[in-house]
Amino acid sequence: MSKFTNRGVFLPLIKEPAASRPIEDITPPAQVVVPMLAGDGSNNQPVIKAYETVLHGDVFGQPVQAGGCPIYSPVTGVFNSVRNILHPLLGTVSCAVLDCLVSKGENRKEKSVEKLTAEEILELSFRMGIVDELDGILLASKLAAGRKLRNVILVADASEQEPYCSAAWSVLNESAEKVWRGLELAARTVRAKKYHIAVKLEKGNLKNLKGRISDNGLYQVKGKYPARVYSKKGGGTVCRIGVQACLALYLAAATDQPPCDCIITVAGDAVANPCNVRVPLGTTVEDILRFCGLSQEPAYIILGDAMTGITIQSTDIPIISGITCLLALKNLPRPPVHTCIGCGRCVRACHANLLPYEIMRRLDNMQYERLATLLPDECDGCGACSHVCPCSLEVTSKVLEAQDAHGNIFMKWGDGDDL
Ligand code: SF4
Ligand code: SF4
Known part of the structure; x- marks a missing residue:
């Protein structure tokens, strides 16, 4: 865990207009490319043959070795083929290509989650293969590790201190109550001493949010990047999880729905329509940029935000859990001018x-x-x-x-x- 001194940097916030817009659902792409690597890192193989159809949310891949997580189909589609892709986050990975069929979204009825035990929630988060978007780690692994700690302060981190990101805010804006219930489930699992959602919001947005969740449920982050997402008062071991993971946990518990999509901020000065967009997992960067439009050919594209993202050379890359931002920018970064001058x-x-x-x-x-x-x-x-x-x-x-x-x-x- 980092020490969080008073050091850090002030960053520009370039979140508009995406942050003020409602989440847009991407037009279904012609194909999705699904890495056959589950959230726990286990290799999967398809459970259906080529040219057979799989339904949205059904099991599509089973782990090659017993004890791993399965993979769920992010779309209703026809299993076309398998191909290897060099993915910047996964390395060379075998992917299944699915031809998407248009299908009507299913509204699943919500059931009560009050009686679920900590063990049941842990098992559910593993079986559903929920990945925490904050770090790409399996949520079940983080919850299991949290259970071994004492005095856990569990934080759903929606502070998004990086310049462009607003995906967490858009998820909260759309589904604050469900995110909160998911956080409650996670807190029950790790026997958290305290839990809250960390945000960095303007007063108006903060007030609106306060009316929707528990009174003490929000912590307003202040100060330089990267700032603390919890209060120093009280002590305890701080564990951070993402709001999309909280939402996925609640939906898995209340509706048996596996995580099939994710919300991504698409922004940068080469993007014509910056917005937060809901995409099926496996949608390629190319399809997402086509949906949002480009005002001009970008000089470079970043997977992730400006502070921690990586530049990619190809747009034929599928989105996986853990990616929450995609930037297309007009100008190349300044090349290094000389070696370190020791300025400190x-x-x-x-x-x-x-x-x-x-x-x-x-x-x-x-x-x-x-x-x-x-x-x-x-x-x-x-x-x-x-x-x-x-x-x-x-x-x-x-x-x-x-x-x-x-x-x-x-x-x-x-x-x-x-x-
Ligand atoms: S990335 Fe740089 S500033 Fe941030 S913790 Fe590492 S060394 Fe420190
Ligand atoms: S020039 Fe050297 S000392 Fe100054 S910020 Fe860069 S790496 Fe650090």
């Missing part, structure tokens, strides 16, 4: 109290044996150091790279005994 801005920006420039220097100089003392593992990838760097260096990437540098053969060179 990255240090002042780092909320985890690290020395990003020094971690980067030691990594570049292959001084792996001395990296561990600089605690690169404490970095949460917030992107603040790269944001403030006057030389446009990719400081965050270097610090994250340094986390994996332990155990390298070069570590032995620094020990200097046997070699």
Whole structure:
């Protein structure tokens, strides 16, 4: 867990007009491309043969090895083929291509969730393969880990402190009551001492939301990015989950509906109609950008927000749980102008109290044996150091790279005994 010092950066907010618009449902694409990798990382294989039809929400993939999560079909469609895709978040992954058939949405009746036990909720979240959009981790794994902690403060984090994102806000605006009920279920599972939804909203929006959920259910986040999403008073272990995961948990419990779609903010100065859009999982970036329209050919496209997202080269990439923002921008980022000038801005920006420039220097100089003392593992990838760097260096990437540098053969060179 990060230390959350007073450091950090002030970021511009570029959330409009998407944030003020209701969620739009994407026109059903001709095809969706479904990675055969379930939320727990288990490989799946289709349960139907080529050219057979699967219904929206039915089991489409079963884990190859027993004990894994299944995959549910995000659309009603015909199983066309299997192909390998190089996905920026998954690596090379086998995907099933489904030709979409137009089908009427089903309104499932809600049943009471009051009597569900913690064990039943945990089992349900695993069986439904719900993935937390905050970090792409299986919700059941996070809840199971939370059950082992004491004095948990559970936070549904809708603070969206990055410049463009407004997907969490749009979900709250549309379904605040259901998100709250999902959070209650998660809190029951981890025996949370306290729980709340963290938001960063204008007064008017905050007031509207307050009327829809429990009085003490909201925490207004203040300060520099990345700011705390909980009050320091009271103590406890803070666990964060996403509002889309809360909604999916409630819908799974109340209506037996598996998560089949996700809400994504589509924005950037090359997008003609910036909005939050509901897309079936497996919809490609190309189809989403076509739906929102482009005002001009983007110079680059980012999967994720400006602070933590990654630039992608191909738009033939399916959306998976954990992606909540897609940016298309006109101008290329400034190229690095020179090497580090030692200005120290990255240090002042780092909320985890690290020395990003020094971690980067030691990594570049292959001084792996001395990296561990600089605690690169404490970095949460917030992107603040790269944001403030006057030389446009990719400081965050270097610090994250340094986390994996332990155990390298070069570590032995620094020990200097046997070699
Ligand atoms: S990304 Fe940079 S600023 Fe953020 S925690 Fe890591 S080193 Fe610190
Ligand atoms: S902000 Fe950039 S130039 Fe300044 S010390 Fe950090 S890495 Fe070096």
